[in-house]
């Protein structure tokens with residue numbers, strides 16, 4: 001579903017993403033982990049076409065990054081909600097479904113807004129929404145697109161505990177539907193049981209990759225939590 005080959009991204013002289021190679025297979029949920037500044041957002045922005053890589057190749061379902069086909073196949077929920085001040089909550093969903101050519105979306109839109117408890121805000125403009133509500137709308141926009149590959153960059157930031165639980169259920173539902181998800185997050189508990197695999201970045205490089213079982217095995221700690229594995233693989237030696 002996604003192929004990343006020899007991907008590097010420099011900001012001036014700073015190498016934020018350093019020669020990355022990995023694939024995501026159809027139906028996989030993969031967690032992208034790493035300390036602050038590891039390069040997670042840069043990587044995702046390169047994949048979705050918001051940043052131009054310095055070198056390397058990216059293909060989404062066989063289509064070159066940035067192409068119309070690649071864009072139609074993927075949805076991106078950014079770490080800071082990118083919303084339109086002059087559109088209401090409902091108009092956002094109308095706009096996204098029209099861009100992705102999704103038909104009969106209204107029922108799903110209503111269910112999503114109710115799940116995230118912003119149904120009563122459906123006719124409100126973005127400026128009247130709280131930070132968490134904006135994040136919820138941003139997630140609804142990502143999911144309503146029906147894209148096969150969904151990138152979530154720190155999707156849990158700003159959400160209340162119930163919304164985190166609802167998001168976790170939604171991710172599980174998308175996984176059951178066969179969607180592929182790539183989720184950057186610092187909150188490891190909610191994704192521990194859902195992710196098939198994690199990729200751990202540090203200083204722009206992949207320093208660990210595999211299922212939680214694989215990583216536990218590599219560390220010789222059969223009962224370690226994802227958080228314990230993360231702390232151990234990212235520790236400075």
Ligand SMILES: Nc1ncnc2c1ncn2[C@@H]1O[C@H](COP(=O)(O)OP(=O)(O)OP(=O)(O)O)[C@@H](O)[C@H]1O
Nearest residue numbers: 011012014016034035036037038039040041042043
């Ligand atoms: N626009 C930019 N210009 C220059 N350097 C940047 C820019 N954006 C990010 N960087 C640098 O690139 C590196 C990777 O940043 P990035 O935002 O991708 O990390 P991250 O893993 O998403 O971090 P966080 O977990 O804190 O969100 C950091 O060293 C950061 O300072």
